[in-house]
Amino acid sequence: MKPTSYGNFSADGKEYILTNPLLARPWMNVLSNGRWCYVASHLGGGYSFLENPTVGRITRWHIDGVPRDTVGKFLYLRDEETGEWWSANGYPPTIRLDSWKCHIGLGYNRIVAENKGIESDMTYFCPMPDYYGKGDAAYGDPCMIWKIKLSNKSTKERTISTTSYIELALGNWHEDTSWREFYHLFNRQEFKDNVLYTRSTLWVKYIGGWQAQNSDGNNIEYENAVFMTSSEPVTGYEGDRYEFVG
Structure with missing residues (x-):
C-alpha cells in the first residue's frame, strides 16, 4: 500500500x-x-x-x-x-x-x-x-x-x-459526565513509597441494570483503588487539575 x-x-x-x-x-x-x-x-x-x-x-x-x-x-x-x-x-x-x-x-x-x-x-x-x-x-x-x-x-x-x-474519573461514566466537578469532591489521594493512590467515596454500582433509588448499590465507595507509579524516584506530584494546567 x-x-x-x-x-x-x-x-x-x-x-x-x-x-x-x-x-x-x-x-x-x-x-x-x-x-x-x-x-x-x-x-x-x-x-x-x-x-x-x-x-x-x-x-x-x-x-x-x-x-x-x-x-x-x-x-x-x-x-x-x-x-x-x-x-x-x-x-x-x-x-x-x-x-x-x-x-x-x-x-x-x-x-x-x-x-x-x-x-x-x-x-x-x-x-x-x-x-x-x-x-x-x-x-x-x-x-x-x-x-x-x-x-x-x-x-x-x-x-x-x-x-x-x-484525568481520573473513577467509577461511573454517566455521573462523571453529568456532574463532573461535583464528583471531584469525592476523590481522595495519598502519596506513599513512590506511589500516588486515588480512591473515590461515591459510586453507583451496576449489576445487570441500574440500581433502584433506594438500593444499597447507590452512593457507595468505589470498590477499586487506582495507583500511578514510576520506575524512577518521584520528585513531585499534583492532584488538582487547576493547579497544574490553570
Missing part, C-alpha cells in the same frame, strides 16, 4: 505508522488484556476502564459528538536549564516538534518524537499474561504501562525532567 497523507505501513507490515499528528479526527484503537482496556488515540488521548466501560471508568474522556483529544495520557518534558517544556505526545500542541510518528501495532501504540535534540520514545500497552510468564492465566493484570525512553541527540549535556498527566 502506498504512503498517504496520514502515513504508511512498516516494511514488515506489522505496524501502521502515522506521520501527521493533526488529523481531522482522533485515530482510535483498543488496547486490552481482557481486564484493563485503553481506548487509545494516536496522540495518547482516549480513556481507560476496568472490565466495564460504564461503571469501571478509570480515566476521563470528553465525547461530545466528535471525539476530542483534550484529555488522555500525556507526557510533558522540561529542559531544566532553559525552562522550555513540551509534550512528547505532540498534543497538547505547546510547540511544533521537529519530528513525530505514531506506530500502531498489535496491542500497543508507540509515539516517537524529537524536539531540539531530545528524542522521546513512548509505548503504551496493557501487559498480557505471558508478559510476566503467566502463560496459563486467562487475563492480564489490571494495569497499563507507559514505557519511556529519552535519547540526547544534541552535542551537549542536557537535564530533562518528565511529568505524566491523566
Whole structure:
C-alpha cells in the first residue's frame, strides 16, 4: 500500500505508522488484556476502564459528538536549564516538534518524537499474561504501562525532567459526565513509597441494570483503588487539575 497523507505501513507490515499528528479526527484503537482496556488515540488521548466501560471508568474522556483529544495520557518534558517544556505526545500542541510518528501495532501504540535534540520514545500497552510468564492465566493484570525512553541527540549535556498527566474519573461514566466537578469532591489521594493512590467515596454500582433509588448499590465507595507509579524516584506530584494546567 502506498504512503498517504496520514502515513504508511512498516516494511514488515506489522505496524501502521502515522506521520501527521493533526488529523481531522482522533485515530482510535483498543488496547486490552481482557481486564484493563485503553481506548487509545494516536496522540495518547482516549480513556481507560476496568472490565466495564460504564461503571469501571478509570480515566476521563470528553465525547461530545466528535471525539476530542483534550484529555488522555500525556507526557510533558522540561529542559531544566532553559525552562522550555513540551509534550512528547505532540498534543497538547505547546510547540511544533521537529519530528513525530505514531506506530500502531498489535496491542500497543508507540509515539516517537524529537524536539531540539531530545528524542522521546513512548509505548503504551496493557501487559498480557505471558508478559510476566503467566502463560496459563486467562487475563492480564489490571494495569497499563507507559514505557519511556529519552535519547540526547544534541552535542551537549542536557537535564530533562518528565511529568505524566491523566484525568481520573473513577467509577461511573454517566455521573462523571453529568456532574463532573461535583464528583471531584469525592476523590481522595495519598502519596506513599513512590506511589500516588486515588480512591473515590461515591459510586453507583451496576449489576445487570441500574440500581433502584433506594438500593444499597447507590452512593457507595468505589470498590477499586487506582495507583500511578514510576520506575524512577518521584520528585513531585499534583492532584488538582487547576493547579497544574490553570
